[in-house]
Amino acid sequence: xxxxVSILLTMAMVISLSCGVANAAAFTLKIGSTxxxxxxxGISLLKYFKPYIEEKSGGKIAVEVYNNSVLGGDRQLFESxxxxxxxxxxxxxxxxxxxxxxxxxxxxxxxFKDRKTAYAALDGEFGALMAKTLPQKGMRLLGxxxxxxxxxxxxxxPVEKLEDMKGLKIRVMESPVYINTIKAxxxxxxxxxxxxxxxxxxxxxxxxxxxxxxLTYTTKIYEILKYYTFSEHCYxxxxxxxxxxxxxxxxxxxxxxxxxGTNYALVNQRRLNAEMEQTLIKEIEKSGVKVSYLSAEEKExxxxxxxxxxxxxxxxxxxxxxxAAKNVNAKYGN
Numbered sequence: 001x002x003x004x005v006s007i008l009l010t011m012a013m014v015i016s017l018s019c020g021v022a023n024a025a026a027f028t029l030k031i032g033s034t035x036x037x038x039x040x041x042g043i044s045l046l047k048y049f050k051p052y053i054e055e056k057s058g059g060k061i062a063v064e065v066y067n068n069s070v071l072g073g074d075r076q077l078f079e080s081x082x083x084x085x086x087x088x089x090x091x092x093x094x095x096x097x098x099x100x101x102x103x104x105x106x107x108x109x110x111x112f113k114d115r116k117t118a119y120a121a122l123d124g125e126f127g128a129l130m131a132k133t134l135p136q137k138g139m140r141l142l143g144x145x146x147x148x149x150x151x152x153x154x155x156x157x158p159v160e161k162l163e164d165m166k167g168l169k170i171r172v173m174e175s176p177v178y179i180n181t182i183k184a185x186x187x188x189x190x191x192x193x194x195x196x197x198x199x200x201x202x203x204x205x206x207x208x209x210x211x212x213x214x215l216t217y218t219t220k221i222y223e224i225l226k227y228y229t230f231s232e233h234c235y236x237x238x239x240x241x242x243x244x245x246x247x248x249x250x251x252x253x254x255x256x257x258x259x260x261g262t263n264y265a266l267v268n269q270r271r272l273n274a275e276m277e278q279t280l281i282k283e284i285e286k287s288g289v290k291v292s293y294l295s296a297e298e299k300e301x302x303x304x305x306x307x308x309x310x311x312x313x314x315x316x317x318x319x320x321x322x323x324a325a326k327n328v329n330a331k332y333g334n
Contacts, residue, residue, distance in 0.1 A: 031088035032071035044269035148212025
């Protein structure tokens, strides 16, 4: 009797272990980013992307999210996608452009007249056109998230018309497009590393910057600023990018799950980002910073002043993408 019970228990354990293996995920998707867990982007990965993928795949895909630069910086993460040591990443277009130069066109001033136009263009043919060459680099873009519209803020005077920009020393990234944009607006573009910006503003090395609301608040730069203007002169996007090698291992049904999960994540990321912006600009204003908005007529003056900056990308961006970029607002801005 004892022998029979022992055999039954052994069989039960074997069956149990077999079921465990059968139910184990067939694929593991490690996705890394440099964003914080509590940012709109971090939340989009943890609260929306991961649960969606795991549920809709029936547990066949296990998602591991590593935010806060745990797996490295943005460039390192994209390189990891090429080697398939990391399967997904959420990162800035400015870094992605070093792998596929056509993404550089996203830095052009007034490329998108508003959020609605940006979403329509990036989710449509224009976004697909920019990403067309990325698989040749071992990566595939499945969607565009949002960073922010860049806005002018400073410590000297309100900026409410183009003439107010004259002579202002504005910190910019080390990028020809950003430098030429500020110059075209009449300012003195001053390339400085972001981690030096706070001190540079304190010491008067620069008068201002052109970052979005959320970054301006979370890094406490607003504590030094006196004026913040919604110039919206550049729309900065981020990208949900995946390892081409990994995606090619997925059967069609699971590939669709990853694409649908990305769409679900990016819609919520954009929503959360916009909500955070609305909340935080009120906090910035409460701190004593004067907040201004350009009129439609004034913004058109700024657009015309910077209209030729995009032509400086002719040697970097393909002719097809450059022409498409110049027609974005006409095609998607209705």
